[in-house]
Amino acid sequence: MRGCVMAFKGGYTGKILEVDLTTESTRSIDTDPELARKFLGGLGLGAYYLWRYMKPGIDPLDGERNVFIFMTGPLSGTPVPAQKNAFVFKSPQHGGFSRGHQGGNWNQELKYAGWDGLIIKGKAEKPTYLFIKDDEVEFRDASNLWGCGTYATAVKITKELKDPFVRVVCIGPAGENLVKITTILTEFHRSGGRYGGGAVLGSKNLKAIAVRGTKGIKVSDLDKLMEVTDAIKAQLTGPGNAFYQTYGILYWNDWANAGFGFNYRNFQEAWVPPEKYYKVSPEFYKRELMFRKYACFACPQHCKPFGVIHTEKFRGMAMAIEYEGTANLITGCGITDFREGLAATHLADDLGLDYISCGKVVSFAKELYQRGILTKEDLGGIELEWENVDAQLELMEKIAYREGIGDILAEGCKKAAERIGKGAEKYAMIGALGGELSGSDPRTPEWDWWVDYMTGDRGSCHNAGETIETQNMRRFMDSAIVCFFVTSAGYGIIDPSYHVAAINAVTGWNLTVEEANKIGERIWNLEICFSIREGFRRKDWNYLPPRMFEVPLPSGPHKGFKLDADKAKKWLDEYYKERGWDVETGIPTEEKLRELGLDEVISEFKSLGIL
Numbered sequence: 212m213r214g215c216v217m218a219f220k221g222g223y224t225g226k227i228l229e230v231d232l233t234t235e236s237t238r239s240i241d242t243d244p245e246l247a248r249k250f251l252g253g254l255g256l257g258a259y260y261l262w263r264y265m266k267p268g269i270d271p272l273d274g275e276r277n278v279f280i281f282m283t284g285p286l287s288g289t290p291v292p293a294q295k296n297a298f299v300f301k302s303p304q305h306g307g308f309s310r311g312h313q314g315g316n317w318n319q320e321l322k323y324a325g326w327d328g329l330i331i332k333g334k335a336e337k338p339t340y341l342f343i344k345d346d347e348v349e350f351r352d353a354s355n356l357w358g359c360g361t362y363a364t365a366v367k368i369t370k371e372l373k374d375p376f377v378r379v380v381c382i383g384p385a386g387e388n389l390v391k392i393t394t395i396l397t398e399f400h401r402s403g404g405r406y407g408g409g410a411v412l413g414s415k416n417l418k419a420i421a422v423r424g425t426k427g428i429k430v431s432d433l434d435k436l437m438e439v440t441d442a443i444k445a446q447l448t449g450p451g452n453a454f455y456q457t458y459g460i461l462y463w464n465d466w467a468n469a470g471f472g473f474n475y476r477n478f479q480e481a482w483v484p485p486e487k488y489y490k491v492s493p494e495f496y497k498r499e500l501m502f503r504k505y506a507c508f509a510c511p512q513h514c515k516p517f518g519v520i521h522t523e524k525f526r527g528m529a530m531a532i533e534y535e536g537t538a539n540l541i542t543g544c545g546i547t548d549f550r551e552g553l554a555a556t557h558l559a560d561d562l563g564l565d566y567i568s569c570g571k572v573v574s575f576a577k578e579l580y581q582r583g584i585l586t587k588e589d590l591g592g593i594e595l596e597w598e599n600v601d602a603q604l605e606l607m608e609k610i611a612y613r614e615g616i617g618d619i620l621a622e623g624c625k626k627a628a629e630r631i632g633k634g635a636e637k638y639a640m641i642g643a644l645g646g647e648l649s650g651s652d653p654r655t656p657e658w659d660w661w662v663d664y665m666t667g668d669r670g671s672c673h674n675a676g677e678t679i680e681t682q683n684m685r686r687f688m689d690s691a692i693v694c695f696f697v698t699s700a701g702y703g704i705i706d707p708s709y710h711v712a713a714i715n716a717v718t719g720w721n722l723t724v725e726e727a728n729k730i731g732e733r734i735w736n737l738e739i740c741f742s743i744r745e746g747f748r749r750k751d752w753n754y755l756p757p758r759m760f761e762v763p764l765p766s767g768p769h770k771g772f773k774l775d776a777d778k779a780k781k782w783l784d785e786y787y788k789e790r791g792w793d794v795e796t797g798i799p800t801e802e803k804l805r806e807l808g809l810d811e812v813i814s815e816f817k818s819l820g821i822l
């Protein structure tokens with residue numbers, strides 16, 4: 212192990228913590244410098260270990276045999292803006308690869324505790340939480356936390372450990388109840404998305420992981436690192452980034468409603484009509500509700516604006532909101548007043564529900580109610596009108612606790628539609644791998660959301676990327692782990708060369724942007740291969756609801772617009788060729804896998820008869 216530690220000039224601690232919940236034992240694994248250079252960290256290194264640890268066909272909710280992995284990146288814990296957490300798992304919702312990224316400070320604390328990552332195996336006998344304090348790991352009884360919301364869980368653990376600086380990730384009751392549209396939370400509102408990570412931890416009886424680190428980190432060239440850090444900060448706090456500075460990610464609402472496809476009523480419209488828009492606009496939020504903005508570790512963009520909830524339930528409590536929360540759980544569900552809508556996002560976070568998928572499931576149910584496919588009786592007495600926020604909150608509780616119709620909806624739109632029948636499938640807003648679409652309507656000529664939704668590596672998702680280049684570079688950044696809202700590979704303004712320079716300063720490497728792109732391509736291919744190994748093929752990705760191709764937008768900036776299925780198919784054929792994948796099946800060719808150095812994948816695909 213010592214040899215490996217010495218091999219890193221900075222950016223890595225040289226150790227990954229493996230925890231077995233069944234035997235309550237731990238093991239330290241060396242971080243392999245060659246693997247670090249190949250997969251970087253975060254998403255990439257996590258995907259590599261998931262590929263190795265999670266053999267095909269394992270039930271993602273078999274707590275004994277499934278694996279959940281958190282990884283830090285080479286920049287974690289340095290002053291470089293803007294860092295996140297990264298975790299990977301096999302999705303219990305769709306059965307393919309999934310990943311999550313959340314803000315906060317947990318990831319950096321894990322690095323300060325001396326670990327490059329955390330691999331969780333096995334199943335605890337009873338509700339448990341882990342407390343990692345530097346090299347020590349405690350398996351603590353979580354019986355008193357089981358059933359608690361994510362807010363109470365974090366507070367209780369912090370009190371129990373008598374340390375205000377401890378960082379906590381946890382699941383809510385929905386994860387405990389193995390609801391498939393769950394996520395994990397940290398610092399109250401930092402949600403990690405998507406496709407069932409909360410349920411995977413629930414299947415392991417693992418309520419939370421608290422971390423406290425007191426060790427430093429090693430940096431190869433501190434002067435250079437500070438120079439790059441200052442250059443990034445200057446841009447993020449400069450006039451070119453004023454929109455984020457003023458409204459946080461909420462500024463997208465204006466942009467989306469002006470033609471980029473703002474979800475309204477389960478995509479029955481791609482904008483909120485002008486007479487209803489003001490109360491879900493960033494301007495209204497800032498004037499009436501916002502009292503502060505919050506930042507993740509080392510981030511001067513502080514993009515999460517907190518506002519005060521006005522509904523009877525949760526009155527006076529604080530909630531941070533952004534675009535996807537608005538577009539899925541608020542306007543997507545027909546609510547057009549932030550003062551009420553915040554209650555829905557607040558509840559989703561407390562229950563541990565992924566607010567994108569949860570929003571889509573609720574709006575799906577609302578549209579079925581509108582069309583008479585679901586009745587008040589089916590819904591256990593709920594009158595699920597579009598603007599009725601109390602009815603929505605009641606339905607969300609039913610989903611989290613799997614009560615009545617909630618037990619069906621807890622499976623996600625695809626499986627719920629299959630069980631409900633009566634033509635419900637038409638109204639399930641799903642895409643790649645059967646995952647829910649995010650908050651933007653793909654029926655817009657302004658942005659190719661349909662590519663994100665039909666090719667997404669973790670299933671349908673807005674952050675996949677609209678071109679091969681953006682897809683690759685975003686996965687590199689997810690491995691670095693740099694926030695999507697800061698890098699220009701995502702929705703930010705910082706050119707990738709800055710974060711590549713920062714990685715070089717930390718590690719002592721001489722990585723180029725071209726190599727970074729290649730690393731991203733390798734990671735994207737590995738994620739796809741994980742799902743291919745589980746049996747998915749091109750047809751499982753290339754799906755959009757019929758509405759997107761058949762129903763022109765009834766009003767708004769792009770009234771009359773719909774997607775062209777033939778054009779999309781042709782574009783996708785070219786995409787598969789350019790990716791070096793078989794156009795029919797979507798399986799990467801041996802040549803492409805070899806070019807990317809994924810020889811392990813080639814061997815396994817050959818042994819399984821996939822290649």
Ligand code: SF4
Pocket residue numbers: 293294295314315505506507508510511512513514515694695696697
């Ligand atoms: S841009 Fe926002 S989400 Fe991203 S790291 Fe900064 S504060 Fe966090």
